[in-house]
Amino acid sequence: MSQNILVLLEATADGQLAKSADGLLGAASKLGSPIALFVGQEENTESLASAAAALGAVKVLVSDGVADSYVAPIVDALAASFDKLQPEAVLAAHSDLSKEAIARFAARVGCAVSIDAVDLSRDEEGIVAHHSAYGGAYTVTSTATFGTLAVTVRQGAVEHRAAGAPLDIEKLEVASSNTKSAKITSVEIADAPTESRPELRGATRVVSGGRGLGSAEKFTLVEELADTLGAAVGASRAAVDAGFVPQSLQVGQTGVQVAPQLYIALGISGAIQHKAGMQTSKTIIAINKDETAPIFDIADFGVVGDVFVVVPQLIAALKD
Numbered sequence: 659m660s661q662n663i664l665v666l667l668e669a670t671a672d673g674q675l676a677k678s679a680d681g682l683l684g685a686a687s688k689l690g691s692p693i694a695l696f697v698g699q700e701e702n703t704e705s706l707a708s709a710a711a712a713l714g715a716v717k718v719l720v721s722d723g724v725a726d727s728y729v730a731p732i733v734d735a736l737a738a739s740f741d742k743l744q745p746e747a748v749l750a751a752h753s754d755l756s757k758e759a760i761a762r763f764a765a766r767v768g769c770a771v772s773i774d775a776v777d778l779s780r781d782e783e784g785i786v787a788h789h790s791a792y793g794g795a796y797t798v799t800s801t802a803t804f805g806t807l808a809v810t811v812r813q814g815a816v817e818h819r820a821a822g823a824p825l826d827i828e829k830l831e832v833a834s835s836n837t838k839s840a841k842i843t844s845v846e847i848a849d850a851p852t853e854s855r856p857e858l859r860g861a862t863r864v865v866s867g868g869r870g871l872g873s874a875e876k877f878t879l880v881e882e883l884a885d886t887l888g889a890a891v892g893a894s895r896a897a898v899d900a901g902f903v904p905q906s907l908q909v910g911q912t913g914v915q916v917a918p919q920l921y922i923a924l925g926i927s928g929a930i931q932h933k934a935g936m937q938t939s940k941t942i943i944a945i946n947k948d949e950t951a952p953i954f955d956i957a958d959f960g961v962v963g964d965v966f967v968v969v970p971q972l973i974a975a976l977k978d
């Protein structure tokens with residue numbers, strides 16, 4: 659089998675390279691030769707391919723796809739790339755779109771799937787995916803007993819970055835399987851991040867608030883600290899359920915899963931369902947007035963105190 663690592667890349671609705679690309683290509687470069695695949699981005703193929711090469715793709719395969727079809731053309735293109743390259747692994751983002759594409763692709767070609775990897779490595783028998791399970795309580799590994807391993811990778815979890823490569827684009831010939839496919843009739847970007855505040859998924863810094871903030875008005879303290887740090891805003895489910903912020907900001911098992919360099923939890927107790935979405939953050943800081951709060955078990959730095967006393971001082975110190 660080759661040491662080709664096929665990497666399915668996504669573009670955003672406004673035609674940019676999705677933020678998952680750097681971690682995917684970084685992970686692929688640890689294992690072999692990263693070969694990127696884009697589907698259905700005719701207008702800006704060149705700029706997307708250049709961005710992928712700058713992130714380490716040694717070759718970029720492009721397939722026209724069918725612009726308004728959901729998933730099926732991606733599966734066709736993955737299968738065609740698979741036949742062409744015989745890759746040792748296929749990596750994709752752990753996003754709704756890529757999860758569905760990878761599942762269908764694996765079923766079609768009959769390869770093993772590992773879901774939600776936080777890292778990848780190689781041992782003497784092949785490629786190994788690493789996972790953070792049960793809210794981060796366990797680290798487990800998975801691998802294929804034979805053949806190619808298809809893996810979805812949690813965004814933000816892989817730190818390794820590949821060196822840039824010269825641009826090498828190749829048009830991929832894809833025979834359509836004519837699989838029935840949902841049609842995309844319109845695209846509306848919900849809760850678009852503002853220029854001053856990054857999007858939660860993929861952010862390198864996140865400041866999250868919980869029920870301890872007390873009200874939507876007081877939740878602005880979380881936003882103020884986030885803006886001081888150039889961080890994204892997140893929240894616990896209790897804060898969402900109480901109406902402090904929209905559900906799109908929920909971090910956790912049933913919300914967004916993040917793995918930033920810095921995660922600050924304000925007035926969050928640290929329930930297992932919350933930890934499931936942030937435990938792989940590189941540095942965790944917790945501020946909570948209850949010294950027995952479970953969030954302190956996973957925090958690298960903890961402050962036992964009232965957020966309304968501690969955070970304004972922190973903001974003032976950061977602004978000094």
Ligand SMILES: Cc1cc2nc3c(=O)[nH]c(=O)nc-3n(C[C@H](O)[C@H](O)[C@H](O)COP(=O)(O)OP(=O)(O)OC[C@H]3O[C@@H](n4cnc5c(N)ncnc54)[C@H](O)[C@@H]3O)c2cc1C
Nearest residue numbers: 868869870894895896910911912925927931932947964965
């Ligand atoms: C199936 C299922 C899925 C779930 N999915 C998620 C999920 O995705 N994400 C998620 O977050 N939760 C999820 N939950 C809910 C989860 O179990 C907890 O209920 C929730 O995370 C608690 O949120 P919290 O920490 O903000 O609230 P609490 O547990 O009420 O904690 C509030 C904390 O604030 C502290 N505090 C209060 N006032 C102050 C102050 N002035 N200064 C400092 N600290 C203060 C308190 O000491 C306390 O520790 C899920 C639950 C279930 C059953």
